[in-house]
Amino acid sequence: MSQASLSQATAPAGQQEIPARRRTRLGLRYGRRLQLIGFAFVLPTLLFFAAFKFGPMLWAVELSFTSFDMVSTPDWVGLENYERLAEDPVFRASLVNTFVYIAGSTVLIALVGLGLALAINTSVPGARACMAVMFLTNLMPIIAVTLVWRFLLHPFGLVNQLLAPFGVGRMDWLTDEDLAMPAIIAVTAWRFAPYFMVVYLAGLLAIPRDYYEAAEIDGAGAIRRFLHITLPLLMPTIFFVVVVSALLSSRIFLMPYIMTGGGPGDATRVLSMLIYETGFSYMKMGEAAAISVVLFAIMLVFTVLQMRIFMRNERGLA
Template sequence: MSKIAKVNLRNGLLFVLPWLAGFAAFSLLPFLLSLYYSFTTYDVVSSPVWVGLDNFVQLFKDPLFWKSITNTMYYTLFSVPLGIVFGVALALLLNMKVKGMALYRTIFYLPSIVPVVASSVLWLWLFDPQFGLINGLLDAIGIAGPGWLVDPAWSKPALIVMGLWGVGGAMIIYLAGLQDIPQEMYESAQIDGAVWWQKIVYITLPMLSPVIFFNLIMGLIGSFQYFTQAYIITSGGPNDSTLFYSLYLYKNAFSYFHMGYASAMAWILFLLIMAVTLLVFKSSARWVFYGGER
C-alpha cells in the first residue's frame, strides 16, 4: 500500500470513527446486553442473576404473552393489506391529470407528518362513544355508533381505521412508482383495446410490484412493533384487547422492571420479524416484477 493510500485510509477511519463509536455504544452494546439479559433475572437495581432459559419457558406459559401475539397478528393481518390497498388506490387517483392536483396531494400527505401524539389525542376525541364526531355523524343518519375504544370488540378495528388516516407516506412512494411506469405501455394497451381495469391488472400492478414489496416489508415490521398509539390511547385496554406485543414488552421492562423477561420478549420479536421477512422475500420471486429482468 502506497503512502498516499495509507494516509487516505487513516483519514477515512478518523472521519468515520465518531459514527462507529456511537454505533458501538448505542446500538451494538445494547443489542449484545439484551441477549445476555434474556438469560437472567434483572430488575435494574440489582445485579443480573443467570437463570438460563427460564424466561423463555415462562413466556410460553404466560397468557398475556399469547394475548399480545394474538392482538398483534390481528392488527398486522388487517392493517398491512388495507394500507397497501388504500395507498395504491389513493396514488392512482392522485396520479390523474386534474387541475389543482398538487394541492390534493399535499392535503392527503399532511396526516402522515402530524406528530403521533397529537393525532392520537385527536382520534381519541373522534372515537368518543358519546361526544365523538364519528358517532355523532352516525347518529345523524340513524345508526347507533359502537363503543370504539371502550369496547373490546371494536378497539382494534378503531386503531386500524386510525392507521389508514396516515397512509399518505406510503401513497407518496406509490405515486413515485406510478410516474416511473413508461407511458408507451399504456398507449400500446389502449391500441389493443384494453379497458382501464385491464391496464391496472396487467401493467400498473406488475410494474408497481417492487414498490408494493418494499411497503409490504416496512408495513410488516412496523405493525409487529406497533406501540405508540395503543400506549397513548388505550394503554392496552379495554380487557387487554389492545395489549400489543411491544406494549406488553414495554410494561414488563419499564413498569414491572422485569428487564430479563422483556429482553427475552425482544429476542422472540426479533426472530419473528426475521422469519416473516424472509418468508416474504422468498415469495417475492413469484409476484415481484423488475423491469430490467428478462
C-alpha cells in the same frame, strides 16, 4: 545504450521517469491513505451504531437469559424467561394481537396508499394540492393524532354523530373488544397511508408512458392496463411498502397505549406495550428483554420470508 536509457539520461532531473517498483509502492501508499481517510469519515457513524444500537441489542439478548430488576445484580437463569412466556396467557394474547395488528394495518396501509396514489396520478385539477393536504397527516405528532382520535371515537364523539343520520347507533369504538383493534388499525392507516402514497406515486411516475399508449392502441381497458402493466411494474414498490409498514406496525406503542391502554381487557395489548409494562411497571427486565428478542425474531422471519417470496416473483416475471 538503449533508446529508453538514452531518453531518461537526457531528460531534465525533475522529469526523469520513476521506476515501476517505486510507482507501485507510491500507488499502494496513496490507495491505503484514501482507505484510511474514508474509514475516518465512517468511524463516528460506526461508533454511534455500536454504542447506541448494536451494543444494546446484544446486551438485551444477554439480559433475556437473566433475572434482573434494575436494582440487584443480574442472575443467570438460562431459558427460564422463555419458558415462563410460553405459559403466560397475557403473552399469548399480546402475541396474537400483534399479529392481527401487523396484518390489518399493513394490508390497509398498502391498499389505501395505492388507492390514493392512483387517484393523485390522474390529471384531475387540484390532485397535487389534495396530496399536499393529505401528507400533512404524516407530519402531525403521533401523540396529537392519538389524542384527537380518542375524542373523535368517544361514544358521544364526532364519528358517532356523523354516522347517526345513516341509522348507525352509538358505537363504543375504544371500549368494545370487537371494535377497539379495528379502530386502532383504521387510525394507523389514516396516519401513515399518505406517506406511502408518496412512495407509490414515485413508482407510478417511473413507469414509462409508452407502455400505456401501446396498450390503449391494442384496445386494453383501464383494468387490464392496471393488472398487466401497473401492478407488475409496481411490485418492487409494493414489496417495499409492505415490509416497511409491517416493521413500523410491529413496534407501534403510543397509539394503543394512549387510545385504549391495552384494553378493554387485553384486546389491544401488543408486544411493545407488554415489554414496557413488564420492564418498567413490574421491574422484570429479564422477561422484558426476552419478549423483545421474540418480537425481533418474529420480524426477522417475516422480513426474510417476504424477501424470498419477492425474489421468487421477480424470477417468475423475468
